[in-house]
Amino acid sequence: MDVMNDPVAILKRDHREVAAMLSTLESSKPGARRRATVEKLASALELHMAIEERDIYPVVARVVGKEEAVEAGVEHRLAREGLSKLQKLVDEPGFGAAVAMLTAGIRHHVKEEEHEVFPELKRKIDRDQLAALGDRVADAKKVKKVRGRPRAA
DSSP: OOOOOOHHHHHHHHHHHHHHHHHHHHTOOSSHHHHHHHHHHHHHHHHHHHHIIIIIHHHHHHHTOHHHHHHHHHHHHHHHHHHHHHHHTTTSTTHHHHHHHHHHHHHHHHHHIIIIIHHHHHHHSOHHHHHHHHHHHHHHHHHHHHTTOOOOO
């Protein structure tokens, strides 16, 4: 039996990495380390969201429901807005509030994906479709890494 790239496992790993970076930022002080973490977070989230939007949500819309895919897209837009605020406030007062708001939005999104959307997706597509989806996700992450950017989180 071949080892399968499980797209859900890959995306859940990303979720944990993002949560760890957000946790680091919660207690961070202004300076180079905070700026580097914000940039790493931004790069990781952008890649993760792009992969979900391109590869995962079209399948979710087809087999789980259009509403779930639309809601996920709205949550991604809100995450991008929160990320933009975080980048603008990286050395300013209000940074902690920006981290808290982004963290709350991402926690909500991750909970829905991991407890509702992903399990439903895995139930409704066959192993071959899941494997193909996993290969696309893994390949997209490899391409990004080869180009010298941080891995997705």
